Amino acid sequence: MASPSTLSSPSEPMNLDNDDDTDYGSDFSAGEEEIVSRLLSGQPIVEEDNPITNPPTTELEIEIELEFHDALQTLRLPKILGEEYWAPRPLFEAARAAEQVAEQLGNVASRSPPREDRYPDLSQQIRDPIKEKDLEIAREPLPEDPVAPDTRSPIERFRTQPKKALSVTDLVSPAWCELQYWYTLTKHGRKRRTPAMKQGSAVHKVLEDQVHTTVKVDIETKEDAWGLRIWNVIQGLKTLRDTGMTRELEIWGTVDGLVVNGVIDELSYICPDAELEESIEKPTTQDEPPPDQTTLTEFFKAEGSSIAEATRSKRRPQPKKVYLCDVKTRGVKSLPSASAFKPTKIQLMLYHRLLSLLATNTVDFSILTTRYNLDATRTFSDSFIAQVGSLNEEFFSAKTSQTSNSQSQGLDISQSSQDSTTILLAHNNLNSLWSLMINEFQITLPSGSASLGNVLKAEYRSRDTGEIVGAKAFMMDNDELTRYVEREMQWWKGEREPVGVVIEEAFKCRSCDFAESCEWRLKKVEEAKEKVRMSRRRSAVV
Known part of the structure; x- marks a missing residue:
């Protein structure tokens, strides 16, 4: 068991939801799960379908990645101001070198002798002649029952308890x-x-380490x-106010309940x-006074006040606005097309809406x-409070030494070292x-x-x-987001069938x-062929 003060990269978290379908809960990769499933059902494993020895060679142009979740057992402490922390090229060069070594090991493994050569079949030597008749009966094929189609909605099949809940990725993909x-x-x-997604996660991790x-x-x-996840959000918001930036902030909300x-x-x-922001702001008309101009009514109402005091009250500073940014990684040095950009656009707008719900x-x-x-009234364990409290106190103690420098930069350092344990208690x-x-x-x-x-911003x-x-x-568009979410929830709830891409996005x-097996694509191909045949028939008649 690791010491709570040991720095580490995120570890495999515990499966909190008893979720067999969660991104966190399996020791197998998706490809390995498929192989195990085929072995258990007696289906042969075709080498060309093996995602381990033959991984997919194509990459999606789309840059929608899985929600980048930190391990559920990690605490994010804000970086101490003034620390130097990013050297991107050595990090990614080391990662690529590690991938090349793994690929070489995989090639060696693929050239190893087949399983039957290493483990010869000894069944003939140990077979009991007395049970030969029983074995023959067992080998007789059983009649196959027709598999009834699953008519449940996608929500019922894939996102109903105990499976994982909906994510922004589910709505955006x-x-x-x-x-x-x-x-x-x-x-x-x-x-x-x-x-490609794993490389993207490595980029996100480096960016997060700049802040946490x-x-x-x-x-x-x-x-x-869950207390740790909520505490990380609290620390992330404090980091935003202290330093002007935070990264990897988890949010929750509801869509259609x-x-x-x-x-x-x-x-x-x-x-x-x-x-762009100024261009969409309501322009000032001649009939309306400038926002910083004091009217005569307000002036005379300010009895006993000077002109400067009345003007000062009108010019109260507006709170700073918070802006959202989503980071995407690409293998090419160009920006995506408009159609490829749509998922990212919807993703950011959905984040904006969920954040607004929390803020209100x-x-x-x-x-x-x-x-x-979850039992929302259950008291946190003593060890949890002690660990989180002590770690935050270590951070705040280190931060205290930079108080004078932070004050000179105008940063908010009102959170003291005693806050963590006291607040958690x-x-x-x-x-x-x-x-x-x-x-x-x-x-x-x-x-x-x-x-x-x-x-x-993306x-x-x-x-x-x-x-x-x-x-x-781009600008937030609530109407566009509402239309999109309503339509996608129709599919998730099973109220309509999924559709493929339009011809322009083929x-x-x-x-x-x-x-190769897409019904939508095959249907469009047949429709195109039929149009050609009809055109030829009309030409022949003429």
Whole structure:
């Protein structure tokens, strides 16, 4: 068992939801699960279908990745100001070297003698002649029962307790192609992590390490684990106020009464595109005075006040806005096309909405505790409070030495070293800690959703080096998001069938693992052939 003060990368978390279909709960990869399933059912393993020895060679242009969840047993401590922390090229070069070694080992393993050569069949030598007749009977094929189609909705099949809850990825991935995501769920149960996605996760980890220090914490109950997740959000909001930026902030909300969670890559006070933001602000007309001008009525009402005092009250500083950014990784040094950008656009807008719900305290925490089978009144374990409290005190003690420097930079350092243990003791269950988190949201976003900037940014980085390739900024569109979510929930609830891409986006099929058997694609091919035949018939008649 690791010491709580030992720095470590995220470890495999415990399966808190008894979820056989969760991203966290299996010791096998998606490909290995498929092989085990075939072995248990007696189906042969075709070498060309083996995802271990023959991984897919195609890459999706889409940059939607799995929600980047940190391990549920890790605490994120803000980086101490002034630390130097990023050397991207050596890190990614080392990662690529490790991948090459793994690939060489895999090639050696694939050239090893077949299993039957290493483990000869001895059944003829040990077979009991007396049971030969029974073996013959056992070998007789049994009549196969027709498999009834599963008519349950995608929600019922894949996102109903005890399986994992909906994620932002679940709602966004169909924006690329609904049929592809449907095949992914039905054939694999989840989106398989490709080598490209693993490289993307490495980039995200480096960026997170610029802001947070990851520390392992031993937990005893699932309530402890959830308490740690909420505590990380509280620390993330404090980091945003102290340093002007935070990364990997987990959020929760509901869509149509269903729990949805996600992880925002970056929050900051820096507007991605000030000109874009100014262009959509309501222009000042001649009939309206400038916002900083004091009217005569207000002036005369300010009895006993000077002109300067009246003007000063009118010019109260507005709270800073918080802006969202999502980081995507690409293997090419170019930005995605408009159709490929749509999932990322929807993703950021959905983050914006979920964050607004938390800032306005409109998320019913009881829906979450019911969905995850949590006891919101259960007291956190003593070891959990002691570990988290002591680790935060170590951080704040180190931070105290930089107090004068931080004050000179105008940073908020009001949180003292005694806060952690004291606060946890005062908020020692999920209900109380959730209320504290909502209070932190209201401090960080005092005007609720109005404190969130409506300019959203997608930042694209090289998958190999982590360097910035480019960025796209756009405006939040609540109407567009509502239309999209309503339509996707119709599919998730089984109210309509999944659809494939439009003809103009057929390029997506080139990188799809299911293209050869896709019913939508085959139907479109037949439709195209029929149009050609009809055209030829009309030409022949003429």
